[in-house]
Every structure is written in C-alpha cells, then in structure tokens.
Amino acid sequence: PDYSSYRPMEECDVAQRLATYPEVVEVLGGRPTEWAVREVGDGNLNFVYIVKGPNGSLCAKQALPFVRLVGESWPLPLDRSHFEHGALVRQAQRSGHVPKIVTYDPGQALIVMENLGRHxxxxxxxxxxxxxxxxxxxxxxxxxxxxxxxxxxxxxxxxxxxxxxxxxxxxxxxxxxxxxxxxxxxxxxxxxxxxxxxxxxxxxxxxxxxxxxxxxxxxxxxxxxxxxxxxxxxxxxxxxxxxxxxxxxxxxxxxxxxxxxxxxxxxxxxxxxxxxxxxxxxxxxxxxxxxxxxxxxxxxxxxxxxxxxxxxxxxxxxxxxxxxxxxxxxxxxxxxxxxxxxxxxxxxxxxxxxxxxxxxxxxxxxxxxxxxxxxxxxxxxxxxxxxxxxxxxxxxxxxxxxxxxxxxxxxxxxxxxxx
Ligand code: ADP
Ligand code: MG
Ligand code: MG
Ligand code: MG
Missing domain, CATH: 3.90.1200.10 (Aminoglycoside phosphotransferase (APH), C-terminal lobe)
Incomplete structure (x- = not known):
C-alpha cells in the first residue's frame, strides 16, 4: 500500500476520521459527535478502538509504525495491516469464525470490523x-x-x-x-x-x-x-x-x-x-x-x-x-x-x-x-x-x-x- 497520506488516529479524532467512511456511518448512525470512542487495545502491537453510535457499534484497528508494547524505539512496518486484512478475507472464505470486515483502508493501515462486544x-x-x-x-x-x-x-x-x-x-x-x-x-x-x-x-x-x-x-x-x-x-x-x-x-x-x-x-x-x-x-x-x-x-x-x-x-x-x-x-x-x-x-x-x-x-x-x-x-x-x-x-x-x-x-x- 501507499502510506504517503497515513496519519495515526488519536482517541479524540477517531470519530471524525471514521466519519469519512460511508460503511461506518451506515452502521453507527447519527452524527460523529454522538459516537462514543474507547481505546481497548490490550495487545502488544496495535491500537484498537470500540466506537458506539445510536444504531450500532464497530471495532477499528490501526497499525502504528512501531511496536505498542515497546514504543517508537522499535519500528514495525504498517503493512502488517495489509497482511492481517488478506488473512481475514481468506480465513472467512475457508472457514469463517472471524470478525466481519466493515471497511479496510490500506493507506491508513486501518481495518474496521464487527464489534465483538459480547465476547x-x-x-x-x-x-x-x-x-x-x-x-x-x-x-x-x-x-x-x-x-x-x-x-x-x-x-x-x-x-x-x-x-x-x-x-x-x-x-x-x-x-x-x-x-x-x-x-x-x-x-x-x-x-x-x-x-x-x-x-x-x-x-x-x-x-x-x-x-x-x-x-x-x-x-x-x-x-x-x-x-x-x-x-x-x-x-x-x-x-x-x-x-x-x-x-x-x-x-x-x-x-x-x-x-x-x-x-x-x-x-x-x-x-x-x-x-x-x-x-x-x-x-x-x-x-x-x-x-x-x-x-x-x-x-x-x-x-x-x-x-x-x-x-x-x-x-x-x-x-x-x-x-x-x-x-x-x-x-x-x-x-x-x-x-x-x-x-x-x-x-x-x-x-x-x-x-x-x-x-x-x-x-x-x-x-x-x-x-x-x-x-x-x-x-x-x-x-x-x-x-x-x-x-x-x-x-x-x-x-x-x-x-x-x-x-x-x-x-x-x-x-x-x-x-
Ligand atoms: P494486537 O494486534 O495489538 O494484539 P488485537 O487484534 O489482538 O491487537 O486486539 C487487541 C484487543 O482488542 C483484543 O484483545 C480485544 O480485547 C480487542 N478486540 C480486537 N478485535 C476486536 C473486535 N473485533 N471486537 C471487539 N474487541 C476486539
Ligand atoms: Mg493480539
Ligand atoms: Mg496482533
Ligand atoms: Mg465452520
């Protein structure tokens, strides 16, 4: 992917950033100012946000150009998001049991998917x-x-x-x-x-x-x-x-x-x-x-x-x-x-x-x-x-x-x- 326009999201601008994707607006409903955003990433590598709107909720996962657990001193390529997306698509076809993808923005290393909120x-x-x-x-x-x-x-x-x-x-x-x-x-x-x-x-x-x-x-x-x-x-x-x-x-x-x-x-x-x-x-x-x-x-x-x-x-x-x-x-x-x-x-x-x-x-x-x-x-x-x-x-x-x-x-x- 071309990462020339890549910008990491911050908790405060997640709603605004996500509002640019029609698929997201359709699931969440209402306006971005009504959306509640919470960072839930407990993994070692990436940032994960749960976003809730009047009609539904979503999970947005964005790769940053470094390892979350260690920080900016350990760079890690954004294209891991590209491989994660490719794997999710293939796993869905071959077996299922993976979260549904709502939208994927390769240049932002961003995967927006189904919120497994009850899980x-x-x-x-x-x-x-x-x-x-x-x-x-x-x-x-x-x-x-x-x-x-x-x-x-x-x-x-x-x-x-x-x-x-x-x-x-x-x-x-x-x-x-x-x-x-x-x-x-x-x-x-x-x-x-x-x-x-x-x-x-x-x-x-x-x-x-x-x-x-x-x-x-x-x-x-x-x-x-x-x-x-x-x-x-x-x-x-x-x-x-x-x-x-x-x-x-x-x-x-x-x-x-x-x-x-x-x-x-x-x-x-x-x-x-x-x-x-x-x-x-x-x-x-x-x-x-x-x-x-x-x-x-x-x-x-x-x-x-x-x-x-x-x-x-x-x-x-x-x-x-x-x-x-x-x-x-x-x-x-x-x-x-x-x-x-x-x-x-x-x-x-x-x-x-x-x-x-x-x-x-x-x-x-x-x-x-x-x-x-x-x-x-x-x-x-x-x-x-x-x-x-x-x-x-x-x-x-x-x-x-x-x-x-x-x-x-x-x-x-x-x-x-x-x-
Ligand atoms: P990392 O690559 O940083 O390990 P994960 O994909 O494992 O990130 O996600 C980190 C955490 O975010 C998970 O442990 C889980 O709690 C939450 N999470 C990830 N995907 C979803 C999802 N689709 N719905 C709800 N929560 C999720
Ligand atoms: Mg993980
Ligand atoms: Mg991971
Ligand atoms: Mg099966």
Whole structure:
C-alpha cells in the first residue's frame, strides 16, 4: 500500500476520521459527535478502538509504525495491516469464525470490523476458571480448514505459490517470531525477562542446555523453510474471543492474524496447545481448587487434536484437489487404503512438529519479552515461579522428546507427570 497520506488516529479524532467512511456511518448512525470512542487495545502491537453510535457499534484497528508494547524505539512496518486484512478475507472464505470486515483502508493501515462486544478474550475466561465447551471444536475445525485449504493439498501448485509469495513479504512479523520465540530466550538479550531471582538458575541452565537449543533450532529451521500452509501465525488464547448467551449458546471467533504467512501447519496447532498448557500450569497459582479446571484444560488439548485430525482427514478424502498426493495415484485407481495410510502418516508428522512448536511457544512466554496474563497475574513471585518451573520442564520435554512423545495424549500425560 501507499502510506504517503497515513496519519495515526488519536482517541479524540477517531470519530471524525471514521466519519469519512460511508460503511461506518451506515452502521453507527447519527452524527460523529454522538459516537462514543474507547481505546481497548490490550495487545502488544496495535491500537484498537470500540466506537458506539445510536444504531450500532464497530471495532477499528490501526497499525502504528512501531511496536505498542515497546514504543517508537522499535519500528514495525504498517503493512502488517495489509497482511492481517488478506488473512481475514481468506480465513472467512475457508472457514469463517472471524470478525466481519466493515471497511479496510490500506493507506491508513486501518481495518474496521464487527464489534465483538459480547465476547471476551478466551485467555481471560480461562484465568477466571470458565469453560466454553465449543471453543476446542471451533478451533480444531478452523485450523484444519484454513491450513488444508491454503496448502498444496487443496490449491494447484501455481496458485499456492502465488499465495505464498504474497505473504512471504510479511518478513518483519516473521522476524519477531524468529527472534522472540526461537532465539532470544536462549541468549542474553536486554528484552528478555523472567521471574527473578527465583528463575535465575533455571534460565542459566537452559542457556547452557545443548539438547534444548538444538531442538529449538530444528523447530526454527522448519518455521523458516516449510511453506506448507497459510498460518494465522499468532494463534494463542488471546487471539480467540468467546461468548455465551443466557440460554447457553456459544460463539467463538479468531482475531488478529497479522502474523499470517506460509509456514508449517504444526506452528498454529502448537501455539494453541502451548497456551492451553500454560493455562493448565497457571491454575494452581491462580486459585486454591482448580483441579476440575485443570482436567478440563488437558481434555481440551486432546479434543483440539482429535477434532483437527478428524476434520483434516475428512478434507483429505473429499477436497484433495491440489497437486500434492494427487488422487490419480490413489482414489482414482481404487486405492483408498493407500490414501488413508498417507493421510495418517501426514498427520503423525504434523503432530510431532506441533508438539515441538508447543514446547518452544511455552518457554518463550516465561523466558522472553512477551509473557501471558495466566502466569503474570500469580502473586507472590515464588508462587508464580513454582508453576513456571513446571511449565518449563514440560516445554523441554515437548521439544527434546517430541518424537518419542508422538501424540498429544502422551503430551498431556507428561503434563500431569511434571505437575
Ligand atoms: P494486537 O494486534 O495489538 O494484539 P488485537 O487484534 O489482538 O491487537 O486486539 C487487541 C484487543 O482488542 C483484543 O484483545 C480485544 O480485547 C480487542 N478486540 C480486537 N478485535 C476486536 C473486535 N473485533 N471486537 C471487539 N474487541 C476486539
Ligand atoms: Mg493480539
Ligand atoms: Mg465452520
Ligand atoms: Mg496482533
């Protein structure tokens, strides 16, 4: 996009700025002077405003040319908004469960979307000990559908390459993941932080742990080179919003895909699992009796995997229209059995990779720049550190022993062992 007329919005001029978009005026109704504006961004990167008018409300997300969490000293390109928009459009087509776009202004790095006003961030629900029963199934289907349908299993090779090239330009956000997940936690870096002094010895031991660093670098190499599918790229429990009506019907949405790029499918799956496992370890620090919630969280890990594998297998059978594992070699010559075996092998490999990525994503939330509220809200520090040490012990296992662990049922078993 051309950013020559880009201007960041301020809370005081959001209404006036948004009034220039007819789609916005139509949804909100009335005049801009009647619109109420509230900044709600709790993420690390961008500014998010909720705007309410007489007829309706909206959510406006604008990228600024720097990282919100750190400030102007850390520049970050505006075009992350362009990739977020591109990902939202594709995810809506391939699966749904994303906020509807009201208008997109590329030159302002501005996405105006549906206000999920009744929803809350899933991470906050998990911290509160609340259980949304449909979240695991929605996320399993969302991942299977967005990953399968963007891959060479679904698209012809040329189309997949055009898509891959489009998202390959999202290098600045990939670099954040490359550094903050796979590199900085394992070396001295001024942006790292951890519960200190309680974890000082643990951190020193991890930086000297050759097996751990080797495993993380294997995962990083995969992240850098395997252009398998269009990833969400930041699929933690803070990128999921959930709601429940009084009658118990739930709605689950996936937000914030600005890290979208072509990478290994296991990265999205592992990211989500890591956050559920961090929530599992946080429970004992958050409240006195959360044993039921802990069992539920591990059950969700297994439910996400089994739901994912089931939907992926269904898509393999019914929608394998791409150039990879071409049907002419399998079903078309009556060999359904070989096709099913190939699908199982594909999923087994993906599962091992997801387990490794889960380990990497857990560790970085304890050792690196960006932490998770699940653990951060535990006080005092010794209580938090106790849970963080357990989470780190599991993270190491998931990385170093991912091949031996092999599946998420066993990963949950290990999670109980180090609890
Ligand atoms: P960032 O990229 O900075 O992490 P997010 O897209 O995650 O920004 O949004 C930050 C916060 O804004 C979310 O945690 C959520 O509370 C709120 N938010 C984001 N999108 C919506 C939406 N469509 N409706 C309501 N609230 C939203
Ligand atoms: Mg976010
Ligand atoms: Mg669906
Ligand atoms: Mg974001």
């Amino acid at each position: 809350k961030i899933w991470r906050n629900a998990l911290i509160a000990g609340e259980r949304h029963e449909s979240a695991a199934d929605v996320l399993a289907n969302f991942m299977a559908e967005t990953l399968f349908r963007s891959s060479d299993l679904s698209l012809d090779a040329a189309s997949r390459k055009v898509e891959m090239v489009h998202f390959a330009a999202n290098t600045a956000l990939c670099k954040i993941t490359e550094d903050l997940v796979f590199t900085d936690p394992y070396r001295a870096h001024e942006l790292n932080r951890w519960t200190s002094p309680e974890l000082d010895d643990t951190v020193a031991a991890i930086r000297a742990d050759a097996e751990w660093k080797h495993a993380v670098q294997e995962m990083k190499a995969l992240f850098l080179t395997r252009t398998e599918a269009l990833l969400h790229g930041d699929l933690h429990t803070g990128s999921v919003m959930v709601s429940r009506t009084e009658t118990g019907s739930e709605d689950v949405r996936i937000i914030d895909p600005e890290f979208a790029y072509y990478g290994p499918m296991g990265f999205d799956v592992g990211a989500l699992m890591a956050n559920l496992l961090l929530a599992f370890y946080a429970q004992d620090g958050l409240a006195d009796d959360r044993s039921g919630m802990k069992d539920w969280l591990l059950a969700q890990v297994e439910r996400v995997w089994s739901g994912f594998a089931e939907r992926f297998t269904e898509l393999w059978r019914t929608e394998r229209t791409g150039d990879s594992y071409h049907r002419s070699l399998f079903e078309d010559v009556g060999d359904e059995e070989a096709s099913a075996a190939a699908c199982n092998t594909y999923l087994a490999r993906l599962q091992v990779e997801a387990i490794g990525f889960a380990g990497a994503k857990m560790a970085r939330r304890i050792l690196g720049l960006a932490h998770v509220a699940d653990l951060e809200t535990i006080e005092p520090a010794e209580r938090r550190a106790k849970q963080e040490k357990r989470a780190l012990a599991l993270a190491r296992m998931l990385l170093v022993e991912r091949h031996a662990i092999g599946n998420f049922a066993e990963a949950c078993e290990r999670a109980r062992q180090v609890d």
